[in-house]
Amino acid sequence: MSLVIVGSVAFDTLETPHGRREKIVGGSCTYCSLAASFFTQPKIVAVVGEDFPEETIELFKSRGIDVRGLEIQSGKTFHWEALYGDDPNQRTTIKTELNVFENFSPQLSPDYTKAEIVFLANIDPDLQGDILSQAKHPKLVAMDTMNLWIKTKPAPLLRVLEEVNVYFANDEEIKMLAKEPNLIKAGKKLLERGPSIIVIKKGEHGALVLGKDSIFGVLAYPCEKVIDPTGAGDSFAGGFLGYLDKIKTFDDEGEIRKASVYGSVLASFAIEDFGINRFKSLSLEDIEKRFSQFKKLVSF
Amino acid sequence: MSLVIVGSVAFDTLETPHGRREKIVGGSCTYCSLAASFFTQPKIVAVVGEDFPEETIELFKSRGIDVRGLEIQSGKTFHWEALYGDDPNQRTTIKTELNVFENFSPQLSPDYTKAEIVFLANIDPDLQGDILSQAKHPKLVAMDTMNLWIKTKPAPLLRVLEEVNVYFANDEEIKMLAKEPNLIKAGKKLLERGPSIIVIKKGEHGALVLGKDSIFGVLAYPCEKVIDPTGAGDSFAGGFLGYLDKIKTFDDEGEIRKASVYGSVLASFAIEDFGINRFKSLSLEDIEKRFSQFKKLVSF
Numbered sequence: 001m002s003l004v005i006v007g008s009v010a011f012d013t014l015e016t017p018h019g020r021r022e023k024i025v026g027g028s029c030t031y032c033s034l035a036a037s038f039f040t041q042p043k044i045v046a047v048v049g050e051d052f053p054e055e056t057i058e059l060f061k062s063r064g065i066d067v068r069g070l071e072i073q074s075g076k077t078f079h080w081e082a083l084y085g086d087d088p089n090q091r092t093t094i095k096t097e098l099n100v101f102e103n104f105s106p107q108l109s110p111d112y113t114k115a116e117i118v119f120l121a122n123i124d125p126d127l128q129g130d131i132l133s134q135a136k137h138p139k140l141v142a143m144d145t146m147n148l149w150i151k152t153k154p155a156p157l158l159r160v161l162e163e164v165n166v167y168f169a170n171d172e173e174i175k176m177l178a179k180e181p182n183l184i185k186a187g188k189k190l191l192e193r194g195p196s197i198i199v200i201k202k203g204e205h206g207a208l209v210l211g212k213d214s215i216f217g218v219l220a221y222p223c224e225k226v227i228d229p230t231g232a233g234d235s236f237a238g239g240f241l242g243y244l245d246k247i248k249t250f251d252d253e254g255e256i257r258k259a260s261v262y263g264s265v266l267a268s269f270a271i272e273d274f275g276i277n278r279f280k281s282l283s284l285e286d287i288e289k290r291f292s293q294f295k296k297l298v299s300f
Numbered sequence: 301m302s303l304v305i306v307g308s309v310a311f312d313t314l315e316t317p318h319g320r321r322e323k324i325v326g327g328s329c330t331y332c333s334l335a336a337s338f339f340t341q342p343k344i345v346a347v348v349g350e351d352f353p354e355e356t357i358e359l360f361k362s363r364g365i366d367v368r369g370l371e372i373q374s375g376k377t378f379h380w381e382a383l384y385g386d387d388p389n390q391r392t393t394i395k396t397e398l399n400v401f402e403n404f405s406p407q408l409s410p411d412y413t414k415a416e417i418v419f420l421a422n423i424d425p426d427l428q429g430d431i432l433s434q435a436k437h438p439k440l441v442a443m444d445t446m447n448l449w450i451k452t453k454p455a456p457l458l459r460v461l462e463e464v465n466v467y468f469a470n471d472e473e474i475k476m477l478a479k480e481p482n483l484i485k486a487g488k489k490l491l492e493r494g495p496s497i498i499v500i501k502k503g504e505h506g507a508l509v510l511g512k513d514s515i516f517g518v519l520a521y522p523c524e525k526v527i528d529p530t531g532a533g534d535s536f537a538g539g540f541l542g543y544l545d546k547i548k549t550f551d552d553e554g555e556i557r558k559a560s561v562y563g564s565v566l567a568s569f570a571i572e573d574f575g576i577n578r579f580k581s582l583s584l585e586d587i588e589k590r591f592s593q594f595k596k597l598v599s600f
Contacts, residue, residue, distance in 0.1 A: 205506075216600070258600055297515060298517055300595070
């Protein structure tokens with residue numbers, strides 16, 4: 001079990017058509033590691049303030065997550081506020097208070113540097129590059145990013161992209177980074193920049209998984225109640241990478257397909273309740289059942 | 301072979317990122333019947349003006365399409381002008397000149413009234429209702445519509461909906477008609493209004509096929525060159541209904557799934573060139589090959 005996840009552990013204030021929640025636990029590292037914890041025992045690298053609930057750290061531990069890389073600094077935890085419309089793909093950021101995250105510059109401990117899989121969640125590309133340089137011969141490196149970094153730091157971002165195997169991005173980001181309006185062409189252009197796999201996340205429309213000579217389409221599970229879309233993408237990455245870490249196979253196309261479906265399965269659960277609530281009651285049996293439903297959903 | 305298609309045969313002036321075409325042949329009935337013609341010999345019901353090219357009527361005939369229901373009236377053919385952005389799902393109508401279509405009020409000839417499948421393409425719901433009342437015991441009735449009719453004639457539209465088995469609609473239309481922002485919930489609400497199957501078309505994101513107790517997801521073929529998105533939806537309907545007319549099975553879930561994939565296959569070809577051009581060189585072999593690619597695209 002050797003998956004290191006670097007990203008944010010945060011407070012989110014969210015308003016969706018189903019209600020408002022103030023300062024509930026969120027963050028890319030949180031969603032990703034909880035999703036991955038159903039397959040493996042991920043190690044997290046993140047920073048929180050003294051206001052972060054001990055209860056959540058206990059939850060992480062109870063799920064087998066290695067929290068030795070979770071720094072607790074004096075000050076306040078990263079806080080993000082967002083508003084969702086009826087279309088779960090539409091989100092407006094209201095506020096971002098970096099707080100202790102502002103000076104986040106982690107040093108990986110020796111056993112973390114030997115991780116076989118490293119996931120660089122959406123953080124400053126310079127920081128992603130720095131962390132990656134600390135990792136010793138990972139077998140698979142994956143990254144996520146956001147439109148902010150594509151606009152403000154394209155050069156360091158493209159440098160990190162050269163080093164990664166799997167790039168998770170949403171459709172708009174892919175088009176923006178590749179400067180190409182056709183999604184498939186955009187993905188293929190970026191495949192030439194380093195990654196061997198690009199996972200194009202399309203929210204409620206599922207995801208396309210592009211390889212050098214392959215393309216795989218996975219649907220989003222048809223949810224009747226999207227309570228809170230936050231964390232769907234990170235949960236996808238967590239399911240995907242957690243599964244690969246469990247099976248210790250990193251480049252088999254059939255397994256990448258399965259990993260993608262597990263990603264979509266975990267994302268579909270994440271959005272069924274506010275924040276990380278759904279993960280608290282989720283079981284591997286629920287996950288396997290939905291995995292089978294995904295098969296039925298597309299078979300003909 | 302007993303499929304009647306009622307809709308428009310038209311001139312389209314189109315501008316897409318790949319170029320502009322003036323008054324090329326288009327129309328819902330045109331796309332749908334050409335797509336269906338790879339499986340069966342559809343009968344069309346439409347009206348054109350004296351300016352409509354004989355060459356296209358010959359093309360219809362050469363594809364086995366029964367054109368006895370295509371009236372040629374004095375005056376000009378229906379003309380529609382539209383502009384597409386980089387996102388093929390975004391379309392702006394510039395101009396609609398109804399011309400001879402304004403007084404379109406067809407009387408089905410006796411052998412047309414005995415059709416086993418009737419497709420009411422996107423036309424005034426009152427006209428759809430009138431045509432449907434002429435059909436004698438069809439085994440399957442399908443319809444399409446557009447946001448204009450949902451806004452201006454919801455009552456007659458809902459009356460037609462009660463009589464149909466298959467409703468083809470795009471995601472926005474479904475949400476608008478059901479007054480429900482969640483797509484799956486919206487579809488289920490409309491299933492209670494009559495249809496046993498709702499095909500929710502999502503453009504480049506594929507389609508969801510909802511039945512009373514089933515849900516099937518079909519992807520759009522990942523096209524690198526979307527030259528002209530016009531007619532994709534009608535080509536979907538044509539592939540879907542043409543296949544069902546060929547196999548003479550109207551309510552088997554497995555066959556509905558296959559029909560949906562054929563629909564998506566035909567739509568994927570339609571958009572590879574301007575207007576109906578791609579259909580001129582298309583073969584059943586091309587269609588079967590892409591059908592197999594669709595299987596590969598989603599299998600895991």
